[in-house]
Amino acid sequence: MAYMRKMISIDEELCNGCGNCVPSCAEGALAIVDGKARLVKEQYCDGLGACLGDCPTGALKVIEREAEDFDPEAVAEHLKAQGREVPDHMPSPESLRLVPGPAHVSPVRPMGGCPGAAMRTMTPCERANIPSFRASGRAQGGGSALAHWPVQLRLVPPSAPFLRGADLLLTADCVPVALPAYHADFLPGRVVLMGCPKFDNQQEYVDKLAAIIAENDLKSITVMEMEVPCCSSMSAILAHAIKGVRGPANIRRVIVSLDGRILRTEPFNA
Structure with missing residues (x-):
């Protein structure tokens, strides 16, 4: 049965057949056929776009269309069969289906004057604005380290004043929930932009980040x-966004475990 969901789309005119996208797809959904990248089967593609950042010509994008269910x-x-490693985590088919109605709306829809979308720079007392964390990583009182609003990438315009000359903290939505020390160790002094690379419109994120940078x-x-x-797509989105724009030299990638540990911090390779 076909469902509306996100899928990789390949522009054959832009594809040069380099093959960089093939190993970056952990599910093996892509292959080089007759000198061009091709989608092997719809059921192999989760539509999360981890391959986007490895395409040097911009031939890959994520679109929404009817397709076979993803089949782990x-x-x-x-x-x-290919002798490749099977990922430890794969999304369920149900989680990838796009449900019509209020739960599935355009990320660039007009906000209609929603007060939650109003830009705001917060300058509370420095001591009150830094949470106190002990070695256990548990909060011991203190306030929030957040210094601006909004924080969702889709809501922040490139002209937001708090972005100018900022240290940007680009965060997948689930990270602050899993990481106890997010406010203490990462947020102070940084401007945070958050989004879900799984359910949100990835091309909109690419365009927004490119403009911000x-x-x-x-x-x-x-x-x-x-x-x-599914969360690895955030760095893929960033890699796609910085192509053709002059970004900062200092870019790093931080990977967080499901149990709230920093698995690794590494230089970002676009």
Whole structure:
């Protein structure tokens, strides 16, 4: 049965057949056929776009269309047949289906005067604005380290005053929930932009980030993701966004485990 969901789309005119996208797809959904990248089977593609950042020509994008359900069991058999490693985590088919109605709306819809979308810079007392964390990583009182509003990437315009010359903290939505020390160790002194690379419109994020980077002379970018494959798309989105724009030299990637540990911090390779 076909469902509306996100899928990789390949522009054959832009594709040069380099093959960079093939190993970056953990599910083995892509292959080079007759000198061009091709989608092997719809059921192998989770539509999360981890391959976007590895395409040097911009031939790949994520679109919404009717497609066969993602099939983790078929993916596992496919990868084993190729002698490739099967991912520890794969999304369920149900989680990838796009449900019409209020839960599925355009990320660029007019906000209609919603007060939650109004830009705001907060300058509370420095001591009150830094949470106190002990070695256990548990909060021991103190306030929030957040210094601006809004924080959702889709709501922040490139002209927001708090972006100018900022140290940007690009965060997948689930990270602050999993990481106890997010406010204490990462948020102070940084401007945070959050989004879900799994359910939100990835191309909108690419375009928004490219404009933000081009217009604001950022000092640094820290991109934070969960260890699960769907969250790895945030760094892929950033990699796609910085192509053709002059970004900061200091960019790093932080991977967080499901149990709230920093698995690794590494230089970002676009």
